[in-house]
Amino acid sequence: MNNFLDLCRETIGASHVITDAADMAGYLTDWRRRFTGRALAVLRPGSTEEVAALVRLCRQFGVPMVPQGGNTGLVLGSVPDDTGNEVVLSLGRMNRIRAVDTVNNTMTVDAGCVLATIQNTAAEAERLFPLSLAAEGSCTIGGNLASNAGGTGVLRYGNARELCLGLEVVTAQGEIWDGLRGLRKDNTGYDLRDLYIGSEGTLGIITGAVLKLFPQPKAKVTALAAMSSPDDALALLTLAQDRCGATLTGFELMSRFCLELVAKHYPQMQPPFPQPYAQYVLLELSDSESEEHAMSLFESLITEALETNRIQDAVVAGSLAQSRALWDLREHIPLAQANEGKNIKHDVSVPISRIGDFIRETDALLQQAFPGIRMVTFGHLGDGNLHYNVSPPLGVSDVEFIGRQHEVNQVVHDSVHRHLGSISAEHGLGALKRDEIRQYKSDVELVLMATIKRALDPDNLMNPGKVLPA
Amino acid sequence: MNNFLDLCRETIGASHVITDAADMAGYLTDWRRRFTGRALAVLRPGSTEEVAALVRLCRQFGVPMVPQGGNTGLVLGSVPDDTGNEVVLSLGRMNRIRAVDTVNNTMTVDAGCVLATIQNTAAEAERLFPLSLAAEGSCTIGGNLASNAGGTGVLRYGNARELCLGLEVVTAQGEIWDGLRGLRKDNTGYDLRDLYIGSEGTLGIITGAVLKLFPQPKAKVTALAAMSSPDDALALLTLAQDRCGATLTGFELMSRFCLELVAKHYPQMQPPFPQPYAQYVLLELSDSESEEHAMSLFESLITEALETNRIQDAVVAGSLAQSRALWDLREHIPLAQANEGKNIKHDVSVPISRIGDFIRETDALLQQAFPGIRMVTFGHLGDGNLHYNVSPPLGVSDVEFIGRQHEVNQVVHDSVHRHLGSISAEHGLGALKRDEIRQYKSDVELVLMATIKRALDPDNLMNPGKVLPA
Numbered sequence: 001m002n003n004f005l006d007l008c009r010e011t012i013g014a015s016h017v018i019t020d021a022a023d024m025a026g027y028l029t030d031w032r033r034r035f036t037g038r039a040l041a042v043l044r045p046g047s048t049e050e051v052a053a054l055v056r057l058c059r060q061f062g063v064p065m066v067p068q069g070g071n072t073g074l075v076l077g078s079v080p081d082d083t084g085n086e087v088v089l090s091l092g093r094m095n096r097i098r099a100v101d102t103v104n105n106t107m108t109v110d111a112g113c114v115l116a117t118i119q120n121t122a123a124e125a126e127r128l129f130p131l132s133l134a135a136e137g138s139c140t141i142g143g144n145l146a147s148n149a150g151g152t153g154v155l156r157y158g159n160a161r162e163l164c165l166g167l168e169v170v171t172a173q174g175e176i177w178d179g180l181r182g183l184r185k186d187n188t189g190y191d192l193r194d195l196y197i198g199s200e201g202t203l204g205i206i207t208g209a210v211l212k213l214f215p216q217p218k219a220k221v222t223a224l225a226a227m228s229s230p231d232d233a234l235a236l237l238t239l240a241q242d243r244c245g246a247t248l249t250g251f252e253l254m255s256r257f258c259l260e261l262v263a264k265h266y267p268q269m270q271p272p273f274p275q276p277y278a279q280y281v282l283l284e285l286s287d288s289e290s291e292e293h294a295m296s297l298f299e300s301l302i303t304e305a306l307e308t309n310r311i312q313d314a315v316v317a318g319s320l321a322q323s324r325a326l327w328d329l330r331e332h333i334p335l336a337q338a339n340e341g342k343n344i345k346h347d348v349s350v351p352i353s354r355i356g357d358f359i360r361e362t363d364a365l366l367q368q369a370f371p372g373i374r375m376v377t378f379g380h381l382g383d384g385n386l387h388y389n390v391s392p393p394l395g396v397s398d399v400e401f402i403g404r405q406h407e408v409n410q411v412v413h414d415s416v417h418r419h420l421g422s423i424s425a426e427h428g429l430g431a432l433k434r435d436e437i438r439q440y441k442s443d444v445e446l447v448l449m450a451t452i453k454r455a456l457d458p459d460n461l462m463n464p465g466k467v468l469p470a
Numbered sequence: 471m472n473n474f475l476d477l478c479r480e481t482i483g484a485s486h487v488i489t490d491a492a493d494m495a496g497y498l499t500d501w502r503r504r505f506t507g508r509a510l511a512v513l514r515p516g517s518t519e520e521v522a523a524l525v526r527l528c529r530q531f532g533v534p535m536v537p538q539g540g541n542t543g544l545v546l547g548s549v550p551d552d553t554g555n556e557v558v559l560s561l562g563r564m565n566r567i568r569a570v571d572t573v574n575n576t577m578t579v580d581a582g583c584v585l586a587t588i589q590n591t592a593a594e595a596e597r598l599f600p601l602s603l604a605a606e607g608s609c610t611i612g613g614n615l616a617s618n619a620g621g622t623g624v625l626r627y628g629n630a631r632e633l634c635l636g637l638e639v640v641t642a643q644g645e646i647w648d649g650l651r652g653l654r655k656d657n658t659g660y661d662l663r664d665l666y667i668g669s670e671g672t673l674g675i676i677t678g679a680v681l682k683l684f685p686q687p688k689a690k691v692t693a694l695a696a697m698s699s700p701d702d703a704l705a706l707l708t709l710a711q712d713r714c715g716a717t718l719t720g721f722e723l724m725s726r727f728c729l730e731l732v733a734k735h736y737p738q739m740q741p742p743f744p745q746p747y748a749q750y751v752l753l754e755l756s757d758s759e760s761e762e763h764a765m766s767l768f769e770s771l772i773t774e775a776l777e778t779n780r781i782q783d784a785v786v787a788g789s790l791a792q793s794r795a796l797w798d799l800r801e802h803i804p805l806a807q808a809n810e811g812k813n814i815k816h817d818v819s820v821p822i823s824r825i826g827d828f829i830r831e832t833d834a835l836l837q838q839a840f841p842g843i844r845m846v847t848f849g850h851l852g853d854g855n856l857h858y859n860v861s862p863p864l865g866v867s868d869v870e871f872i873g874r875q876h877e878v879n880q881v882v883h884d885s886v887h888r889h890l891g892s893i894s895a896e897h898g899l900g901a902l903k904r905d906e907i908r909q910y911k912s913d914v915e916l917v918l919m920a921t922i923k924r925a926l927d928p929d930n931l932m933n934p935g936k937v938l939p940a
Contacts, residue, residue, distance in 0.1 A: 103823035177914045182821040184853040186892035194664035215712040242685040245758025246716030288715025351652040353573035383654040422656035444647045449660045455925030
């Protein structure tokens with residue numbers, strides 16, 4: 001392989017071919033530090049042409065490639081396996097904003113641009129790029145697109161898929177597909193864009209994208225409502241969508257226990273109500289008119305929701321600080337849960353109309369199988385996406401609980417499947433769920449996926465062992 | 471082939487296997503009556519299982535299939551060729567609404583449901599299904615999805631692609647892929663849904679779909695603005711999107727000559743202004759609050775647009791009748807143009823920011839090549855989609871003009887290509903543009919498309935000769 005690495009050095013410069021163990025370390029361990037792989041080298045190309053040249057070299061030498069952006073994925077999709085035969089193809093050096101078009105409302109970017117940089121560039125042009133998620137300070141748009149990232153803006157603006165008009169991709173053959181179109185309508189053949197989006201680097205390497213921009217809202221206003229059940233939260237969702245239309249941009253469910261955990265570990269963070277309630281919903285309006293308009297929309301929504309007993313109490317944030325305090329409750333749930341000890345996370349979705357039944361049934365099944373188990377249920381209710389996390393029963397050790405992770409997953413994911421849902425709503429399959437998904441997808445679908453993989457990557461060199469079995 | 475037809479009769483019932491020439495006629499000629507093909511038979515299955523059984527029979531006997539919905543396509547995608555070897559697989563009998571879920575905001579339908587039926591079913595459930603286009607009274611949702619139909623609601627709600635959450639497809643192998651998911655988020659593998667959508671029946675047959683529903687707007691208000699150039703229309707678009715956000719659901723450009731043609735052939739239809747202007751834009755707001763709210767949004771938008779000289783005049787429809795009259799202007803353009811004689815139509819898109827340049831440059835090139843040619847330019851400006859139609863110079867016969875159609879197309883489509891646009895924004899490729907597209911797409915993309923086609927339909931029996939060369 002020395003010849004291979006020498007050719008890589010010739011292609012992209014010796015300083016961008018990393019083989020030193022210490023220098024490679026950050027590229028080999030996943031975000032949640034659950035797995036550390038090995039690699040022949042980490043390659044850091046500086047341009048699309050260099051990516052293409054590297055892919056052709058890898059093909060020539062039969063070297064499997066693991067494309068990597070910010071390495072913030074949650075399903076072991078962006079780290080190499082433990083053979084040491086793979087190379088990591090890190091796109092971090094490709095971080096140019098190529099163009100901003102405020103009339104077409106598009107931005108053309110390199111795949112290695114950090115999401116926050118894209119958000120900020122949009123804001124400087126008085127536009128909004130609405131993709132927003134916890135890792136936005138380090139994840140890159142190439143990874144966001146490869147995994148079809150979700151986040152908190154999906155209710156109004158869609159997933160990463162819906163925010164992309166065009167792609168540039170280096171194919172498994174090392175050719176460059178220039179699909180960087182800034183068009184809202186183009187019906188001239190197969191939808192290659194959406195095939196690459198969400199394919200987690202297994203069909204080709206996304207090197208550039210044309211992203212959709214939106215007008216910036218004039219005001220964002222946040223409210224917190226309290227209710228007695230997830231079904232009441234759903235009734236509020238239907239009402240809020242009807243009364244507020246596309247102005248409703250956030251609708252996040254949090255159970256009582258979630259906020260109790262937050263208050264336990266962050267005592268300054270308390271729900272702004274005199275008594276606890278079974279469920280809470282954080283609502284956000286993004287208004288194209290004014291703060292006054294948003295406030296008045298909220299006021300009439302809340303009045304109607306109280307009068308019709310959909311909710312039991314509510315507050316509207318009267319200032320940015322109050323709004324921040326409400327979002328803090330939501331955003332500190334994972335942190336509070338981590339402080340509490342180990343937990344088992346699930347990223348599931350079901351049809352929105354089944355959320356009440358799903359939570360009720362799955363809670364009961366888990367209590368039966370693991371008495372005293374503690375449910376930390378929260379998530380993007382407006383998208384049908386729950387972070388249905390579970391903490392061990394009091395008195396059960398972390399080690400013992402994590403040892404039963406498989407059983408817990410099985411109960412939750414079987415229930416998701418019965419409710420026609422997805423066991424990975426926004427995180428992807430990666431290496432983590434690649435085998436488990438085979439229980440839940442039909443043979444017809446698995447064969448279609450394998451057929452496409454074989455057709456586009458016949459040598460199985462593009463991120464092998466991710467999404468599909470190796 | 472008698473054995474084949476007998477087996478078809480056994481599979482779906484003799485009365486649903488049409489071989490009589492007169493009975494087949496309606497299935498063999500395209501919507502614009504430009505081409506009449508021949509067929510071995512027209513097969514009318516009544517269920518997904520019957521479709522699958524027929525596909526397996528066709529495979530067994532090597533019979534190519536042409537899936538057909540309402541047969542309203544504009545690019546010869548739904549009619550058979552002239553060999554007489556193909557069967558038409560008409561899905562018209564599969565017209566059940568399978569389920570409506572007003573909490574999940576989804577409707578599950580058979581592919582053969584007529585679009586207007588779906589719109590009406592949504593309205594009865596107090597929901598909106600926003601796909602809307604001229605053929606909605608006879609086109610079917612299967613065809614809409616197979617061709618990724620556009621229409622007048624794209625600015626706010628997206629193309630057919632964006633309105634579909636899940637699909638049921640009979641594959642080229644005659645298997646049923648049940649992808650009827652009603653999920654907003656599902657990242658568990660390749661995006662097969664979007665691969666089948668827009669593939670015009672060349673990869674499989676769509677037999678069912680889960681569609682997105684939306685809250686019904688409380689009010690729709692229409693306005694007509696007049697300005698001196700397409701660039702001013704673009705400036706108005708940017709302003710309207712900023713001030714009205716997602717409330718803006720329509721933004722249709724019409725040139726002065728368009729409305730002069732309408733007034734000539736429909737004298738009761740006149741623009742509501744004391745003098746003519748170079749360009750007009752029809753704006754529509756769909757408001758989630760009230761008519762008063764929409765009117766006040768329009769008033770401040772128009773005041774600002776007048777003060778900043780983006781527009782020269784404007785009227786807001788004060789009644790349903792006035793609103794109807796404004797839409798009549800827009801909808802009668804194709805009819806007026808047909809009354810005027812033969813014309814050559816183009817369904818193109820460019821990045822919105824290039825529309826002014828595109829129109830200016832292409833108009834000039836056409837005038838140079840065909841002096842006196844008359845431009846009938848209108849379309850969905852908010853989507854960058856123009857129906858850039860041309861009528862012959864006065865005094866040039868229809869026959870002579872249509873004889874030069876190829877030259878006209880070449881000038882227009884070359885210009886579209888230079889402006890990074892699409893030669894088929896919403897109609898697809900079918901058999902009509904399948905060869906022409908090869909001038910404008912890269913070899914890399916054409917090879918990717920052919921690779922996918924070969925992988926999923928190795929015997930080339932699914933609508934052969936459409937999208938890709940036969």
